[in-house]
Amino acid sequence: MTTPLAVITTYFEALESGDFATVAAQFADDVVWHQPGDNQFSGVHRGSEAVGAMIGGMMSVSEGTFSLRRNAPLMVNGDVVAASVHWTGKRSGAEMDGVGVDVMRVAGGKVVEVWLFTADPAEEDAFWGAARLEVVTLPHVCHPFGLDHDRLCAWNGNAGGRTRVRPSGTA
Secondary structure, eight states: OOOHHHHHHHHHHHHHHTOHHHHHHTEEEEEEEEEOSSBTTOEEEESHHHHHHHHHHHHHHTTTOOEEEEOSOOEEETTEEEEEEEEEEEETTEEEEEEEEEEEEEETTEEEEEEEEESOHHHHHHHHOBOOEEEEEEEOOOOTTOOOHHHHHHHTTOTTEEEEEEETTOO
């Protein structure tokens, strides 16, 4: 069986060399990716296709210059691996140079969940660009705690459903 350390080592070696096919092969089909900040890539991305689209979008925005490297040995605790990372990117009119921590959970030889932490969210937000927001109306559901959901929805001006604003393309 492949260890979590081996999976994440393969992931970072591929990422650092630009081998995105091998990067993608490390993800479970139902991977969940938690991207920090308040920019167009922020939010929770579900599924390997959504994660691949996000990474592709980052490469596009950075005009192919986005680069991420480990800056310390990987740290393992059971099925979770933490990596101290350094990234850079350039695009017309902007540059980014940041550090953070990537935490990845491995199950069945695949990355199943990723949490990213950044030391300077404002710098990342400025580089990646503002979040694109969309309004989504959720179907009417009964409140699980027995509260009068219809009255609460009507009070909020939204009888028959719940509306929330979220970054475009996220769940």
